[in-house]
Amino acid sequence: xxxxIIAVGSEMLTHKRVxxxxxxxxxxxxxxxxxxxxxxxxxxxxxxxxxxxxxxLGSAQxxxxxxxxxxxxxxxxxxxxxxxxxxxxxxxxxxxxGIEQRFRTMNRPMPEINRRQAMVIEGAHVLSNDRGTxxxxxIEEGGGVLMILPGPPHELKSMFTRQCLPRLQRILPPLAIxxxxxxxxxxxxxxxxQAIAPIYKQYENPVTTVLAHNGDMQVHLRAxxxxxxxxxxxxxxVGGKIxxxxxxxxxxxxxxxxxxxxxxxxANLHATLVVAESATGGGLAERITSVPGSSAxxxxxxxxxxxxxxIDLLGVPAEILEQFGTVSAETAEAMAIGARRRTxxxxxxxxxxxxxPTTDGEQAPVGMxxxxxxxxxxxxxxxxxxPTSDRVRVxxxxxxxxxxxxxRKLSQ
Amino acid sequence: xxxxIIAVGSEMLTHKRVxxxxxxxxxxxxxxxxxxxxxxxxxxxxxxxxxxxxxxLGSAQxxxxxxxxxxxxxxxxxxxxxxxxxxxxxxxxxxxxGIEQRFRTMNRPMPEINRRQAMVIEGAHVLSNDRGTxxxxxIEEGGGVLMILPGPPHELKSMFTRQCLPRLQRILPPLAIxxxxxxxxxxxxxxxxQAIAPIYKQYENPVTTVLAHNGDMQVHLRAxxxxxxxxxxxxxxVGGKIxxxxxxxxxxxxxxxxxxxxxxxxANLHATLVVAESATGGGLAERITSVPGSSAxxxxxxxxxxxxxxIDLLGVPAEILEQFGTVSAETAEAMAIGARRRTxxxxxxxxxxxxxPTTDGEQAPVGMxxxxxxxxxxxxxxxxxxPTSDRVRVxxxxxxxxxxxxxRKLSQ
Numbered sequence: 001x002x003x004x005i006i007a008v009g010s011e012m013l014t015h016k017r018v019x020x021x022x023x024x025x026x027x028x029x030x031x032x033x034x035x036x037x038x039x040x041x042x043x044x045x046x047x048x049x050x051x052x053x054x055x056x057l058g059s060a061q062x063x064x065x066x067x068x069x070x071x072x073x074x075x076x077x078x079x080x081x082x083x084x085x086x087x088x089x090x091x092x093x094x095x096x097x098g099i100e101q102r103f104r105t106m107n108r109p110m111p112e113i114n115r116r117q118a119m120v121i122e123g124a125h126v127l128s129n130d131r132g133t134x135x136x137x138x139i140e141e142g143g144g145v146l147m148i149l150p151g152p153p154h155e156l157k158s159m160f161t162r163q164c165l166p167r168l169q170r171i172l173p174p175l176a177i178x179x180x181x182x183x184x185x186x187x188x189x190x191x192x193x194q195a196i197a198p199i200y201k202q203y204e205n206p207v208t209t210v211l212a213h214n215g216d217m218q219v220h221l222r223a224x225x226x227x228x229x230x231x232x233x234x235x236x237x238v239g240g241k242i243x244x245x246x247x248x249x250x251x252x253x254x255x256x257x258x259x260x261x262x263x264x265x266x267a268n269l270h271a272t273l274v275v276a277e278s279a280t281g282g283g284l285a286e287r288i289t290s291v292p293g294s295s296a297x298x299x300x301x302x303x304x305x306x307x308x309x310x311i312d313l314l315g316v317p318a319e320i321l322e323q324f325g326t327v328s329a330e331t332a333e334a335m336a337i338g339a340r341r342r343t344x345x346x347x348x349x350x351x352x353x354x355x356x357p358t359t360d361g362e363q364a365p366v367g368m369x370x371x372x373x374x375x376x377x378x379x380x381x382x383x384x385x386x387p388t389s390d391r392v393r394v395x396x397x398x399x400x401x402x403x404x405x406x407x408r409k410l411s412q
Numbered sequence: 413x414x415x416x417i418i419a420v421g422s423e424m425l426t427h428k429r430v431x432x433x434x435x436x437x438x439x440x441x442x443x444x445x446x447x448x449x450x451x452x453x454x455x456x457x458x459x460x461x462x463x464x465x466x467x468x469l470g471s472a473q474x475x476x477x478x479x480x481x482x483x484x485x486x487x488x489x490x491x492x493x494x495x496x497x498x499x500x501x502x503x504x505x506x507x508x509x510g511i512e513q514r515f516r517t518m519n520r521p522m523p524e525i526n527r528r529q530a531m532v533i534e535g536a537h538v539l540s541n542d543r544g545t546x547x548x549x550x551i552e553e554g555g556g557v558l559m560i561l562p563g564p565p566h567e568l569k570s571m572f573t574r575q576c577l578p579r580l581q582r583i584l585p586p587l588a589i590x591x592x593x594x595x596x597x598x599x600x601x602x603x604x605x606q607a608i609a610p611i612y613k614q615y616e617n618p619v620t621t622v623l624a625h626n627g628d629m630q631v632h633l634r635a636x637x638x639x640x641x642x643x644x645x646x647x648x649x650v651g652g653k654i655x656x657x658x659x660x661x662x663x664x665x666x667x668x669x670x671x672x673x674x675x676x677x678x679a680n681l682h683a684t685l686v687v688a689e690s691a692t693g694g695g696l697a698e699r700i701t702s703v704p705g706s707s708a709x710x711x712x713x714x715x716x717x718x719x720x721x722x723i724d725l726l727g728v729p730a731e732i733l734e735q736f737g738t739v740s741a742e743t744a745e746a747m748a749i750g751a752r753r754r755t756x757x758x759x760x761x762x763x764x765x766x767x768x769p770t771t772d773g774e775q776a777p778v779g780m781x782x783x784x785x786x787x788x789x790x791x792x793x794x795x796x797x798x799p800t801s802d803r804v805r806v807x808x809x810x811x812x813x814x815x816x817x818x819x820r821k822l823s824q
């Protein structure tokens with residue numbers, strides 16, 4: 001069972017607007033077991049729109065067209081759909097009376113052009129609009145259904161929920177949808193995919209999606225079954241197999257971000273954390289403190305952006321900076337130890353690296369990052385070199401790496 | 413001259429993701445005088461994608477396909493375009509070597525599946541990817557051009573700017589588009605619009621857009637004229653009128669963000685800056701250090717997320733915290749003075765506030781922020797109370813406020 005969504009309006013083709021109605025419609029359809037297989041945004045162009053509608057009806061059981069139902073000449077959806085279906089349009093006096101009524105409520109006369117909104121495609125069921133003037137239409141054609149909905153999101157949502165949803169539920173078989181959201185750190189997208197593709201490819205249900213953003217990976221499993229029990233059992237089966245392969249690379253199973261997972265572990269241990277940042281420049285602390293209530297376990301941090309600050313605030317020995325350079329395991333180690341010592345924190349994490357875009361006379365190459373983790377008993381350092389001079393990405397990767405390493409330490 | 417944009421990937425058909433690449437591509441094409449007449453999002457489905465590509469080529473001079481160039485079986489863009497154009501694909505050893513090289517840099521073997529990324533459609537010009545493994549392709553077909561670009565936005569943007577733009581400029585007739593980008597701080601979006609709408613509404617050209625994001629306001633003027641001289645003169649005329657109304661609320665006229673403007677002023681003054689953050693939790697330092705080369709004037713910062721840290725790291729007197737509370741003008745003042753004293757910096761900026769979502773037993777209401785600015789001669793404090801408990805927004809507003817205040821001080 002699949003659907004295509006068509007958003008109509010030239011304003012949706014500018015560089016500042018995205019169609020968001022389709023997100024709502026997609027979620028609603030997915031919950032009914034209907035997949036969206038294509039989305040289109042078409043400008044105010046009769047032929048192009050009619051062609052798109054015709055093709056969509058040829059390849060999807062459900063076609064949802066939103067927008068272009070206003071009273072002006074630019075509003076071509078009704079005409080385009082009539083053309084695509086080769087049906088006439090009929091003036092509907094009841095709709096016209098309703099629109100006139102709305103205008104009377106506002107103490108204004110109905111402009112003549114609004115009569116266009118009372119035109120209904122032959123054979124369509126009218127979907128009343130409780131939020132605006134333009135009614136929608138539900139049109140059955142060759143075993144499929146085409147829905148015409150208004151463009152303004154609050155009108156569309158209300159109309160879909162009140163009138164399309166009950167009709168669709170009558171047509172479609174019952175379906176339980178459950179999702180499992182795994183979050184993974186410490187591997188690249190292709191490493192992750194290579195590891196789990198042999199598992200998820202065996203299943204058409206659940207549907208598996210792998211998402212990657214600045215070193216943070218997510219695997220979404222979405223099971224659709226006739227009953228909830230079956231959906232949960234299916235997720236447990238496939239999720240369990242992925243668990244075996246990924247092990248502690250999975251840091252969260254409920255959608256929590258890494259900083260929240262780390263925070264909960266620290267809180268459970270009654271432990272505290274400080275950070276000492278160079279390359280990430282405050283970004284690591286910012287991520288940690290984005291968690292509400294983080295003051296319960298996060299004491300604070302040092303952003304030491306010069307050698308002098310590393311020496312003065314963290315007590316990094318000048319000789320270490322001279323001998324090994326600012327971006328080195330030795331400096332990362334001394335930063336973490338210093339941050340811990342100066343604050344009395346149980347844990348300290350340090351980050352030093354070269355985020356680029358240029359080396360700034362620094363010895364270490366762009367993209368090189370060292371992380372130090374200092375805790376009860378020992379201090380360890382780690383390094384990675386990302387092949388990019390994209391400052392934003394190196395900084396984001398580095399913060400992710402630091403949180404991932406701390407999270408593993410806290411799990412030991 | 414028109415274009416269609418096709419975004420590929422089933423993940424773009426979920427209810428959580430929108431395609432934003434098309435906004436960037438649309439802006440670039442509009443700048444060249446090319447209108448976008450349709451956009452499509454197509455899942456990982458070979459036939460459907462090939463059909464969409466074929467039809468787009470039939471109705472637009474330029475077709476831009478983004479995404480689906482990864483190494484996995486799901487990545488079908490190359491195959492679909494080859495099918496649509498009825499052309500073969502050829503293995504390109506140079507691309508393969510480049511991908512292998514990237515993996516070597518990361519000290520990892522290239523997975524076998526990445527070889528797929530070295531397949532090139534017959535007759536295509538390869539567009540190299542300086543941010544990732546997947547190369548793009550530029551394919552001329554029947555008087556039109558089809559461009560295949562990678563899905564990750566930073567890869568797509570870099571490739572389009574470096575390689576598609578110059579090629580398009582050679583093909584298309586000259587159109588002088590000049591923009592003036594004013595950045596404004598210290599007023600709300602509605603205050604700004606009320607101030608300048610009487611001016612910009614008089615002009616259809618340039619087109620004026622007002623953008624607001626977390627307290628940072630931008631006014632974009634975009635003039636399109638047959639010649640550069642005319643475009644510049646038009647911008648000078650309208651920009652001049654806006655200047656008169658906004659005065660020093662405008663902090664930048666070249667698109668530079670506030671942190672870059674502050675940085676340049678500090679560099680010119682040979683002055684240095686430190687920050688002492690509580691509510692913003694590192695976000696202020698993160699913004700400041702997002703400017704490449706900021707180590708020339710930014711010494712570093714303190715993230716003091718507990719009273720103890722404010723006392724120990726910044727020397728805030730315990731009595732001040734007790735008497736006035738953590739979120740107070742007195743604490744902001746003591747934090748700024750302490751940060752300056754402990755580092756020898758010329759300037760220090762402090763932020764303390766309650767970012768919410770709850771008060772955490774703090775006396776100050778959610779949304780209350782105090783900023784301290786300490787420099788040669790004096791220390792001043794400022795406060796604002798935003799009527800929101802949105803943690804992300806309060807933190808962003810607070811960082812913006814601190815930078816805006818410092819910027820004004822540096823201009824005096």
